[in-house]
Amino acid sequence: MKRLITSALALVLAVSLAACSGAAGFAQDADFSSAIESTREEELNQAFPIVDYTAGGEPVLSLNPNGMSEEEAASYAQMVADTIGLDGSLFERYSVSASLIITQAYAVGVFRPAEGCEEDALDAVNSYVDNVKKSFENYLPDQYDIAKQAVVRQYSSGEILLVLCENAPQQADALEKALSE
Numbered sequence: 001m002k003r004l005i006t007s008a009l010a011l012v013l014a015v016s017l018a019a020c021s022g023a024a025g026f027a028q029d030a031d032f033s034s035a036i037e038s039t040r041e042e043e044l045n046q047a048f049p050i051v052d053y054t055a056g057g058e059p060v061l062s063l064n065p066n067g068m069s070e071e072e073a074a075s076y077a078q079m080v081a082d083t084i085g086l087d088g089s090l091f092e093r094y095s096v097s098a099s100l101i102i103t104q105a106y107a108v109g110v111f112r113p114a115e116g117c118e119e120d121a122l123d124a125v126n127s128y129v130d131n132v133k134k135s136f137e138n139y140l141p142d143q144y145d146i147a148k149q150a151v152v153r154q155y156s157s158g159e160i161l162l163v164l165c166e167n168a169p170q171q172a173d174a175l176e177k178a179l180s181e
Contacts, residue, residue, distance in 0.1 A: 092115075
């Protein structure tokens with residue numbers, strides 16, 4: 001009897017967690033970069049480039065507000081990927097925007113893991129969030145508070161949403177909505 005009750009509770013928990021994870025995923029042709037750009041303030045669009053990656057290629061800037069040269073843009077895009085720990089073998093594609101300045105906790109991204117790499121991709125994103133928290137914990141308390149509120153959601157399709165900024169839960173909901181339209 002205890003086994004039956006335990007199994008029933010486990011099933012209820014699994015269903016609850018699946019319901020909390022949001023939609024099944026985003027359309028195959030969802031424009032991650034445009035969704036990020038459209039859901040943040042113009043000030044952020046002017047400050048932080050957006051890096052796009054598609055499997056088999058190199059990270060590139062899809063939004064280059066600072067007018068970087070092609071060489072500078074390529075270097076910056078790779079630096080963002082390296083800073084976040086985005087191993088290209090783990091991802092089919094992604095769009096991400098992040099602060100590389102050590103005085104600001106900011107990153108917003110949408111990631112589609114490569115098939116079979118969903119868990120490792122989620123681990124990479126969560127490790128980045130943990131590193132941001134650690135870097136600000138004893139350095140800038142206000143940025144640490146922002147980092148502690150980071151939202152990381154993984155959908156049943158494996159896709160990952162990262163929002164690490166002020167008002168992260170609201171921003172995550174807005175980004176999710178933009179990607180679902």
